[in-house]
Amino acid sequence: METTDLTLRPARPADRDRIVEITGDVWGGRDYIPKVFDRWVSDAGAAFQAAEIEGVVVGLQRLRPYAPGLIWYEGLRVASEHRRQGVARAMLAAAIEEAREQGFREMRLATRDRPAVSLFESAGFERLVEMKWWRGPRVEGGEPARMPDAAEARKLWKAVESSPGIQLYAGVVPDMNGARDLNADELERLAGIGLLRLGPGGRALALLREPWGQNIAVSLLAGGGGALRELLTALRFEADADGLNHVTVNLPPGHPAEEDLRATGYDFADAENSAFVYALKL
Numbered sequence: 001m002e003t004t005d006l007t008l009r010p011a012r013p014a015d016r017d018r019i020v021e022i023t024g025d026v027w028g029g030r031d032y033i034p035k036v037f038d039r040w041v042s043d044a045g046a047a048f049q050a051a052e053i054e055g056v057v058v059g060l061q062r063l064r065p066y067a068p069g070l071i072w073y074e075g076l077r078v079a080s081e082h083r084r085q086g087v088a089r090a091m092l093a094a095a096i097e098e099a100r101e102q103g104f105r106e107m108r109l110a111t112r113d114r115p116a117v118s119l120f121e122s123a124g125f126e127r128l129v130e131m132k133w134w135r136g137p138r139v140e141g142g143e144p145a146r147m148p149d150a151a152e153a154r155k156l157w158k159a160v161e162s163s164p165g166i167q168l169y170a171g172v173v174p175d176m177n178g179a180r181d182l183n184a185d186e187l188e189r190l191a192g193i194g195l196l197r198l199g200p201g202g203r204a205l206a207l208l209r210e211p212w213g214q215n216i217a218v219s220l221l222a223g224g225g226g227a228l229r230e231l232l233t234a235l236r237f238e239a240d241a242d243g244l245n246h247v248t249v250n251l252p253p254g255h256p257a258e259e260d261l262r263a264t265g266y267d268f269a270d271a272e273n274s275a276f277v278y279a280l281k282l
C-alpha cells in the first residue's frame, strides 16, 4: 500500500465509533482511548489527529504541549487491518515535522509496547528511563505522609539531586502523563498541586502523578533507609484513607529503593514488561 494516500486531520466527535472499533483489539480490549475520547476531542490545547485513507479513519495520535519547549506524543494507534504498511511511521514523521515547525525543543513519550519501541528507536528517539511497575495494597491504621508546601519543596532539591540511584532517572520525572525535567522548579510545581510526599525529617521523597485507576501513583522516589520505608508505608495508609485500592510505583530496575519496596509489602505488578520514556531533540 502507498502511504502517500494518507491524510491527517483533527479527530471529530463523529469519529468516536470508528476509534472505539480501532482500539478494540489493543491491550486485550483494555485500551484507555475510549475513556478519554470525549475529553481529547474537545481539548483545544492539544492536537488529537485522525489519519485517513480514502475517507476511512485508519489511525490516531495526539500531540500535547505540556511544559515550556516540550511536546508529549501519545495515543498512537493503527487499525489492525492497516498495520505493517508504514502508516504509523508516516503519522509519526508528520507529528515530528509539525512539532519542529512550531518550535518545540523536544518531543517525549512513554510506552511499554515492543512494536512501538522499535518504531520510536528507528525514528531516532533516545531511551531515557526504564521503569518496572510495583504495587503495594492499601493498609489500614496509620498516618498518611506529610505534604510539603512549595517553598519547602524547593529546599529539598539538594537532597534529591544527590539521592542514591537518581542518575537512573536521566534528569526527567518519568510521569507517564508527561515527563518533565527533574529540578527544583518541578519539585515546587508538584508541591503546589499536592503531588509531593515527604518521609520523616525530609529524608525521603515521593513524586506522584495523576493515577489512571483507583490508586495512588508514584513516578519517582528519592532518599533511602528507614525514612523511605516509612514513606512507602505511609503511602499505603493514604490509599486506605482515601478509599483507594493500592499504590503503584514506577522504578528503574536496579534502583536501590527496590529493597525498601520489598521490605514494605510492595511486589512487582508486572515483572515481565518495562515501560520506557523516550525523547527526541527537535
Ligand SMILES: CC(C)(COP(=O)(O)OP(=O)(O)OC[C@H]1O[C@@H](n2cnc3c(N)ncnc32)[C@H](O)[C@@H]1OP(=O)(O)O)[C@@H](O)C(=O)NCCC(=O)NCCS
Binding pocket: 026, 075, 076, 077, 078, 079, 082, 083, 084, 085, 086, 087, 088, 089, 090, 110, 111, 112, 113, 114, 115, 116, 118, 119, 122
Ligand atoms: C504500534 C502500531 C501503532 C504500529 O503501527 P503500523 O502502522 O503497523 O507501523 P508501521 O507499519 O509504520 O511500522 C513502523 C515500524 O514499527 C515497528 N513495528 C510495527 N509493527 C511491529 C510488530 N508487529 N513487531 C515488531 N515491530 C513492529 C517496526 O519497527 C516498523 O518498521 P519496519 O516495518 O520498517 O520494520 C500498531 O501496531 C498499533 O496500533 N498497535 C497497538 C497499539 C500500540 O501499541 N500503540 C503504541 C503505543 S505507544
